[in-house]
Amino acid sequence: MPPLVVLPESLFDGEMAQPVADRAVVIRAGRIVDVTAATRAPAGPTLRAKLAAPGFIDLQINGGGGVMFNDAPGRDTLRRMAQAAQRGGTAHILPTFITAPGQAYLDAMRAVREALDAAEPGILGLHLEGPFLSPARPGIHPPEAVRPLTEADIALLCEGVGGPLLLTLAPEEASPGVIARLAAAGITIFAGHSEADHAAMARAADEGLRGGTHLFNAMSQITGREPGVVGAILDDKRLYAGIIADDVHVHPANLRLALRVMGERKLFLVTDAMATLDAPGACFVVNGKTIRQRDGRLADAEGRLAGAHLAMDEAVRNMIRFGGAGRAPALQMASTTPAELLGLGAELGRIAPGFRASMTFLDRDLRASGGLVDGLPFALNVKLA
Numbered sequence: 001m002p003p004l005v006v007l008p009e010s011l012f013d014g015e016m017a018q019p020v021a022d023r024a025v026v027i028r029a030g031r032i033v034d035v036t037a038a039t040r041a042p043a044g045p046t047l048r049a050k051l052a053a054p055g056f057i058d059l060q061i062n063g064g065g066g067v068m069f070n071d072a073p074g075r076d077t078l079r080r081m082a083q084a085a086q087r088g089g090t091a092h093i094l095p096t097f098i099t100a101p102g103q104a105y106l107d108a109m110r111a112v113r114e115a116l117d118a119a120e121p122g123i124l125g126l127h128l129e130g131p132f133l134s135p136a137r138p139g140i141h142p143p144e145a146v147r148p149l150t151e152a153d154i155a156l157l158c159e160g161v162g163g164p165l166l167l168t169l170a171p172e173e174a175s176p177g178v179i180a181r182l183a184a185a186g187i188t189i190f191a192g193h194s195e196a197d198h199a200a201m202a203r204a205a206d207e208g209l210r211g212g213t214h215l216f217n218a219m220s221q222i223t224g225r226e227p228g229v230v231g232a233i234l235d236d237k238r239l240y241a242g243i244i245a246d247d248v249h250v251h252p253a254n255l256r257l258a259l260r261v262m263g264e265r266k267l268f269l270v271t272d273a274m275a276t277l278d279a280p281g282a283c284f285v286v287n288g289k290t291i292r293q294r295d296g297r298l299a300d301a302e303g304r305l306a307g308a309h310l311a312m313d314e315a316v317r318n319m320i321r322f323g324g325a326g327r328a329p330a331l332q333m334a335s336t337t338p339a340e341l342l343g344l345g346a347e348l349g350r351i352a353p354g355f356r357a358s359m360t361f362l363d364r365d366l367r368a369s370g371g372l373v374d375g376l377p378f379a380l381n382v383k384l385a
């Protein structure tokens with residue numbers, strides 16, 4: 001079979017400071033086998049795009065296409081979420097299951113295992129956001145379901161899902177040594193919905209804490225004598241953080257501050273998208289509250305935020321517009337950095353020989369026009385010759 005060839009007008013490979021022109025990306029069996037001059041492209045089916053970048057990776061997405069993962073954790077829901085995310089250029093997702101009663105998270109783990117076993121396109125792993133959070137910082141999560149980790153939970157979580165597993169918890173609610181045990185099992189641990197002080201965050205980082213979930217939101221803030229979770233993340237060079245660049249969750253000044261302090265190789269973009277992604281008229285229920293989208297803001301009747309109405313290409317544009325990022329750093333924040341955080345930096349997040357053929361295609365205004373996930377085209381609005 002002839003290879004698939006991608007011929008973009010410009011190519012950003014995940015590392016270069018500026019996109020380059022006149023390149024051809026040659027793909028066989030879902031892998032990139034060559035990146036060469038456009039004049040040396042082999043014969044075969046050809047995709048042409050304005051800009052090709054490494055496939056976007058969203059590590060926090062709760063729903064899309066009119067459905068929520070918590071409501072129906074199964075392969076059909078995951079497929080619809082992945083397809084909705086693709087409209088914004090996202091190639092891979094960590095579907096996110098938020099706090100639910102008891103061990104309901106097992107349904108999410110089971111659904112993701114099944115999706116990975118079936119090689120469901122775009123499903124990379126799982127993000128469990130809760131239920132092991134601070135009772136003082138539940139946000140929209142049901143407070144009655146927030147609880148401490150138990151030995152039974154640790155054993156179940158350490159069984160994994162067959163792919164990356166990201167767990168958001170409140171470090172101050174975890175017993176000493178627990179984070180180290182979870183990290184040793186390959187679980188990526190983030191702090192979120194947390195009242196931790198700087199000392200608790202430092203202890204957690206020493207045990208293997210890797211970063212923070214939706215920086216600035218649902219976490220203790222910086223004060224003069226207590227840096228809190230925000231200050232600890234900004235101060236500790238070991239830590240990563242996801243950030244929601246929707247001009248609702250985080251003030252532009254804080255976007256700029258976080259990027260200036262952490263840099264694009266530690267700060268990454270997430271959407272925190274809900275059912276309204278690619279279905280803006282959808283409404284849904286979280287914690288018994290009906291959530292609606294109005295003017296790009298998702299909230300209950302009391303005005304409490306409940307996720308974001310945001311696609312990843314929009315987050316990239318917002319990080320440039322409001323956060324002061326350059327094009328290359330903003331694209332890295334949507335692709336290279338989350339790949340490296342998950343330990344997948346040798347196979348995702350770059351366009352180079354040997355890497356998985358996952359790419360995002362964008363127009364000159366950085367609006368998604370389709371892409372590839374492991375060599376499979378999605379949401380294409382580009383020419384196939």
